[in-house]
Amino acid sequence: MHDYVVIGGGIIGVSTAWQLQQRRPNSSILLIEKESEFAQHQSGRNSGVVHAGIYYMPGSLKARFCKLGVEKTMSFCRENNVAIEQCGKLIVATNKVEHERMLALYDRASENGLEVELLSSAMLKAREPNVEGSGAIFLRTTGIVDYPDMTRKMATAFCDLGGQARLNSTVVGINETDNMVDIRLADGAHIEAKHLVVCAGLMADRLAIMQGLDIDFQIIPYRGEYYQLPPDKNNIVKHLIYPVPNPLLPFLGIHLTRMIDGSVTIGPNALQGYKREGYGRLNFSVVDTLAMMSFPGFWNALRKNLRFGLRELWNSIWKYGYLKQVNKYCPSITIGDLKPYRTGVRAMAVRRDGSLIDDFLTIDSPRTLHVCNAPSPAATSAIPIGDHICDKILRE
Numbered sequence: 001m002h003d004y005v006v007i008g009g010g011i012i013g014v015s016t017a018w019q020l021q022q023r024r025p026n027s028s029i030l031l032i033e034k035e036s037e038f039a040q041h042q043s044g045r046n047s048g049v050v051h052a053g054i055y056y057m058p059g060s061l062k063a064r065f066c067k068l069g070v071e072k073t074m075s076f077c078r079e080n081n082v083a084i085e086q087c088g089k090l091i092v093a094t095n096k097v098e099h100e101r102m103l104a105l106y107d108r109a110s111e112n113g114l115e116v117e118l119l120s121s122a123m124l125k126a127r128e129p130n131v132e133g134s135g136a137i138f139l140r141t142t143g144i145v146d147y148p149d150m151t152r153k154m155a156t157a158f159c160d161l162g163g164q165a166r167l168n169s170t171v172v173g174i175n176e177t178d179n180m181v182d183i184r185l186a187d188g189a190h191i192e193a194k195h196l197v198v199c200a201g202l203m204a205d206r207l208a209i210m211q212g213l214d215i216d217f218q219i220i221p222y223r224g225e226y227y228q229l230p231p232d233k234n235n236i237v238k239h240l241i242y243p244v245p246n247p248l249l250p251f252l253g254i255h256l257t258r259m260i261d262g263s264v265t266i267g268p269n270a271l272q273g274y275k276r277e278g279y280g281r282l283n284f285s286v287v288d289t290l291a292m293m294s295f296p297g298f299w300n301a302l303r304k305n306l307r308f309g310l311r312e313l314w315n316s317i318w319k320y321g322y323l324k325q326v327n328k329y330c331p332s333i334t335i336g337d338l339k340p341y342r343t344g345v346r347a348m349a350v351r352r353d354g355s356l357i358d359d360f361l362t363i364d365s366p367r368t369l370h371v372c373n374a375p376s377p378a379a380t381s382a383i384p385i386g387d388h389i390c391d392k393i394l395r396e
């Protein structure tokens with residue numbers, strides 16, 4: 001019998017297992033992941049940005065974990081030789097509405113205790129000659145990192161401390177009794193644990209239901225398509241360039257991201273997904289789609305965001321529409337510059353009324369804890385989130 005089992009080899013599960021092993025060095029801890037490598041889903045298919053924490057509701061767990069996450073991520077990566085760079089980010093306003101929203105965001109930055117600079121149009125042009133806007137917010141602490149490598153290094157650190165990792169193992173059953181938790185794998189094996197932590201990302205609701213927990217949300221997948229610029233455009237910007245987000249939407253908008261490998265990506269958009277862990281444009285799962293369509297929250301969310309959803313779909317089909325969004329602030333990018341790049345799928349936890357669960361969310365039972373919602377910037381916040389989960393499971 002293991003003292004603790006953690007399900008999920010994304011950045012949250014691995015960070016939790018690693019910190020649990022540090023805090024309980026004599027405990028037997030097992031990390032279970034269904035893929036053959038760590039960080040194969042959200043943690044390995046994101047923008048690779050270490051967010052500063054400007055967007056989030058002051059006082060929320062998201063805001064708290066993100067601010068702390070920047071420091072923790074920087075020091076972990078520097079100590080463990082993971083590629084990371086604090087290149088800074090500009091949030092650029094391109095019209096009057098965006099300018100107003102940008103000023104509101106500037107106020108939020110100080111409420112969140114962040115040091116930011118407000119730039120005029122001329123100051124923006126001086127810093128980024130290829131970018132245009134009526135003004136911008138400059139965030140010095142935003143960075144870029146190799147999240148898959150960070151996840152792998154945390155997994156290595158976990159195993160070096162005595163933890164065990166079991167890849168290629170899909171959990172298909174969870175049964176909690178008074179004395180233990182029985183975890184059944186697809187190959188028929190049973191694993192016993194005194195305590196269980198589940199960090200299953202896009203499958204979070206399925207594993208909670210598998211255990212018989214009563215939940216009032218469903219994970220709805222949103223695909224994010226990216227493009228990559230050709231290598232001769234790798235120096236088009238020095239910072240990360242983001243549009244001013246629409247506060248009514250949970251997405252940050254198509255941004256220009258310098259990646260840690262030196263390339264530059266554009267994206268992601270936000271499209272309805274029809275397969276939770278499906279990355280191709282035509283990927284479709286009957287099970288996932290039927291589950292979604294029989295959930296009232298899906299239809300309620302669709303109704304609320306119909307115009308936005310249709311626009312995203314149109315811009316996905318019509319590449320010029322996609323380009324237009326980035327040309328608003330970076331006019332020199334052309335249609336020929338949009339080279340195919342990988343997609344990612346975000347796990348959005350949606351309630352029955354169609355509202356999105358915005359903050360980090362866990363639910364627990366006497367012997368288990370499930371991470372139900374760990375949206376962006378959860379990769380940035382992975383170390384503080386893991387620490388918070390340890391506090392909860394160890395009741396400290």
Ligand SMILES: Cc1cc2nc3c(=O)[nH]c(=O)nc-3n(C[C@H](O)[C@H](O)[C@H](O)COP(=O)(O)OP(=O)(O)OC[C@H]3O[C@@H](n4cnc5c(N)ncnc54)[C@H](O)[C@@H]3O)c2cc1C
Pocket residue numbers: 007008009010011012013032033034035038039040041042043044045046047048049050051169170171172199200201202203207224268343344345346347374375376377378379380381
């Ligand atoms: C397009 C996109 C862009 C993003 N950009 C950023 C960004 O720039 N910065 C940032 O901070 N955040 C970003 N995020 C958010 C961030 O990537 C996620 O919040 C974070 O990776 C969540 O980590 P996780 O471990 O919870 O989930 P995941 O990485 O999805 O891991 C869950 C793991 O559980 C495993 N699993 C599921 N079911 C089972 C089962 N039955 N048995 C065994 N294993 C199972 C899966 O295989 C998977 O490996 C982005 C996300 C996306 C999708």
